Amino acid sequence: MCEIVVYNILISYLLFFSLDVLAQVKNPKTAKTLLPNAEANEEIQLEKKEPESFSQLRLIMENDAFGGFSDRYYTNGTRLEFNTTASESNVTRQIFGVWNHLFIPKTEDTKYLMGITAGQEFYTPTNIRKADVSFGDRPYSSRGYVGNTLTSWTESSSVTTELELGMIGPSVGGKSAQINFHNLIGSPTPQGWDTQIPNSYSIGVNTDVRKFWHKYFGTHYNINLGNIYTNASVGVILRFGNVDQNPGPGFSALMPGAPILQIPGKGYWYFYINPGSTLQVYNATIQGQIGSDKTYKNQSRSSSLGDWDGFLKSPTYETGERELLYRTLSEDNGRNALRRFIIFNEFLVKGSSNPYDFGTNYLLFNIIFNGAEDIERLFKLVLIKSISDNWEALPENARIMALYSLFRPKGGEQPAFVRYYAYEILSQFILDPTQRSALLELLRQEVEFREDKTYTGDLKRAVGFFRAGFVSVSEAGFLFSLNYNYQSIDFQSAKGLPQQHQWLGFQLGKVY
Known part of the structure; x- marks a missing residue:
């Protein structure tokens, strides 16, 4: 209702000035006809100084x-x-x-x-x-x-x-x-x-x-x-x-x-x-x-995986090294997806008990670390083939994540529950149970915080x-x-x- 009122005000505003424009185009010069001779002569002199009326479009x-x-x-x-x-x-x-x-x-x-x-x-x-x-x-x-x-x-x-x-x-x-x-x-x-x-x-x-x-x-x-x-x-x-x-x-x-x-x-x-x-x-x-109150700011992708030591409270050497790895993966400047996927594949696939196929792992990387980037058609066919060959071995949350990621509408956002599933699937093989619970709870809070909000700079x-x-x-x-x-x-x-x-x-x- 508020938008309708504002649009009506804008339309009335334009109509008011349009009528003023039409009046000028129709009768650009005005003169007082009932003035004494001296005033009439003065008006005529002023009128002569008015430039010729013209209009234009640009x-x-x-x-x-x-x-x-x-x-x-x-x-x-x-x-x-x-x-x-x-x-x-x-x-x-x-x-x-x-x-x-x-x-x-x-x-x-x-x-x-x-x-x-x-x-x-x-x-x-x-x-x-x-x-x-x-x-x-x-x-x-x-x-x-x-x-x-x-x-x-x-x-x-x-x-x-x-x-x-x-x-x-x-x-x-x-x-x-x-x-x-x-x-x-x-x-x-x-x-x-x-x-x-x-x-x-x-x-x-x-x-x-x-x-x-x-x-x-x-x-x-x-x-x-x-x-x-x-x-x-x-x-x-x-x-x-x-x-x-x-x-x-x-x-x-x-x-x-x-x-x-x-x-x-x-x-x-x-x-x-x-x-x-x-x-x-x-x-x-x-x-x-x-x-x-519908915006938030963050100058780096320091989501749940970013501040690893901060919320896991375990500043061991291994955790510090892992934090550095996640920070590297999260440095998304829009152009370095291949380099970061190589890091992901080397340390979170080969370097863990991760059992998933190439297609599922790429979707996990794409959702968590790569901004859910749209996948080109030919590469999407490669991913579909890889996932279909291993379909029976995938748990339900991985199947849902794959379907939404591969077939979401053009121009549509990635649903929050699909992102949650991606974190849940990945965390099963790189975290112990305590760490996994902490990660998913923080992720849930983050999703709630950002719901109905948008990023600003x-x-x-x-x-x-x-x-x-x-x-x-x-x-x-x-x-x-x-x-x-x-x-x-x-x-x-x-x-x-x-x-x-x-x-x-x-x-x-x-x-x-």
């Missing part, structure tokens, strides 16, 4: 698949905008105009564009084949929003301020959207969306400031305040091409900035580079919503970025832009994870 799309880059971290973003000239009576201009004028002074030549926006963003960890989150990796999260913007711009400067309302969490639909897209293009099905940051509502105010001191050199500032992002960015813009000091459109769906800034009948084009840095204070797509405060691309706005108002983005990671990662990410994006638009 679409921004970004994806790390566009450049053939690795599918991780910020993986997809889309933003759609409608902008139109804002008259003095425009509600958005009256509200945001005062704030924008703190950054650029109001002059007779200042132009104003009011916009309505909608967008979404998806984030994933390094290895999307895993049903569990790899601790120390970026959490799954999805975000959707609608917004209202005002851009104030002069010959060499622009300020865009946006008020946005939206949601973060499963209700945004990131899971189904990415699974369907990956199935369409033949990419691996992401398995871990059930661990994503939980539902919460969002509100934010964002301001983007661009000032060009020379047609080839400008500065760029961005401030975000809200319960999704609170951060500040600064950068420089270097460009070359057929352009004057027009600040031009923004570069990215994450930092969209100004819409199409165009003087009627005058086109321009340029290449640009935009290095800069961001200082993060808060990021809900990594940390979860402020005050939420810690921020990396300073983030560097580099953008480059090409922008073209024709005399008729057609926008085309191709944008490359490179960024250092924005979270505190486990050892061995990639420390950067890159993606491509494009923009299409038209002024009417």
